[in-house]
Amino acid sequence: MDDSSPPESIDNTKEKKKSRRPANTAFRQQRLKAWQPILTPKTVIPLFFVIGIICAPIGGLLIYASSTVKELRIDYTDCFRDSPTDEAKLMDTSLIFPSFKDNNTINAMWQHSLTNQTYGNYLVQNLTKCTLTFAIPEEMAPPVLLYYRLENFYQNHRRYVQSFFDKQLAGDDVSLVDVSNSNCEPLATTNGTHPNSRAYYPCGLIANSLFNDTFQSPIFLNPPDSNGSESNETYVMKNTSISWESDKELYKPRVSNDYTKIVPPPNWQIRYPDGNYSTENPPPNLHEDEHFIVWMRTAGLPTFSKLYMRNDTSPMRIGTYSMDIIDNFRTDQYQGRKSIVITTLSVMGGKNNFLGILWLVVGGFCIVLALVFLVTNLIKPRKLGDHTYLSWNNAPSSAAAKGKGKASGPTIARDGRVGMV
Incomplete structure (x- = not known):
């Protein structure tokens, strides 16, 4: 055996030299075909004119579509304090925001009183009822939508947006520890993980701050019938079909009937005897509670409107209407405002001039730039x-x-x- 021969393992164990060089392909070496336009006055000026001619008419059409929407907004924030209790009084015109085609001079009246309201099987006494009386000067074709509008309410706060427990909302039988470890803090449980603690259902800041004013369907006062007689008529508005179907699938009823481990959120407890759930007064079926589902879809701006009721079949006729509101949601506690909004729709949706104005501004800006470039190029052309x-x-x-x-x-x-x- 020749000992002078190199060991066989030297060639096998020799490591290949590492390289960070990208593979020699058209994509890795940036050899793909590309096109880059050469911007000259002959191409830029006509392009700006074309963009302006397209955008400006679209903006005008959007503003026209928004102008066809009939809307009445009434701010009732201070009804519980400023309105009388004996007889209705005219509201300040600064609280009324009509938007109709021909008549935008509308008076409204308000008054408040104490009333009783039934929630499920439980009667709550001595609640504040605000009664608004207003006129509809033009017929509003269906669908007629009723929104509540809140101002200075920041649903977009980071901690507020995250404050819910998805598994609990989906109906799962979650434990006290699961709720305590969720994002619902500080409204997850009544006493942390203490043995006598109970979980809030539904937990979190969003659910606890649910808008809890109750709107009754408007009543058409003294409309004449075919016989010439007059009697009040309820303009029926429904609470269904106000939420997205995709949102409804996220909420399910609880699979457990054990109500000893859960308790209503603090702001809900007035609606339940002794502030507790029971067999006679169970927790709500979240899958069918569309007001809750609409509220849980948080708004991105501090001023927002959320749908409360709608009528998809009957027009809202010209005349005087009365509407009762159970006033529970006090916005003056956080220096906010609240209003009711009765509105129709256009082919582009609700009343909003922002999109049309934006298109007009872009179109006008492009036309102005095109004119500036054209005049400059004619007066003092530049050799390319x-x-x-x-x-x-x-x-x-x-x-x-x-x-x-x-x-x-x-x-x-x-x-x-x-x-x-």
Whole structure:
């Protein structure tokens, strides 16, 4: 055996030299075909004119569509304090925001009183009822929508948005520890993980702050019938079909009937005997509680409107209406405002001029720029350079390399590609 021969393992164990070089492909080496436009006055000026001519009419159509929406908004924030109790009084015109085609001078009246309200099987006494009386000057074609509008309510706060427990809302029988460890803090349980503690259902800040004013359907006062007699008529509005079907699938009723481990959120407890759930007064079926589902879809701005009721079949006729509101949600505690909004729809949705104004501004801005560029180009034109010099594949000539002359015509570079020199 020849000991002088190198061991066989030397060649096998020799490691390949590592390299960070990308693979030699068109994508990795940035050799893919690309097109980059050369912006000249002949292309830029017509382009700005075309964009302006397209955007401006679209903006006008959007504003026109928004103007066809009939809407009445009434701010009733201070009804519990400023309205009388004996007889209705005219509201300040600064609290009334009509938007109709011909008549935008509308008076409204308000008054408040104490009333009783039944929640499920439980009667709650001495609640404040605000009664609004208002006129509808023009017939509102269906669908007629009733919204509540809140101002200065920040549903977009980071901690507020995250304060819910999805498994609990989906109906799962979650434990006290699960709720305590969720994002619902500080409204997860009554006493942390203490043995006598109970979980809030539904837990979290969003659920606890649920808008809990109760709106009754408007009553048409003394409409004449075919016989000439007069009697009040209820304009029936329904509480269904106000939420997205995709949202409804996120909420399910509880699978457990054990109510000893859960308790209503603090702001809900007035609606239940002794502030507790029971067999006679069980927790709500969240899958069918569309007001709750609408509220849980948090708004991105501090002023927002959420749908409360709707009528998809009957028009709201011209006349005087009365509407009762159980006033539980006090916005004055956080310096906010609240209103009711009765509105119709257009082909572009609700009343909102912002999108139309935006299109008009963009169109007008483009036309102004096009005119400025056109006048500038006519008064003081600028000679354009030869864009062929922008090629990356130019092979410099000997004269150009020495700085003794200008580049000539096209030539073939060393790599075989055609360029300009």
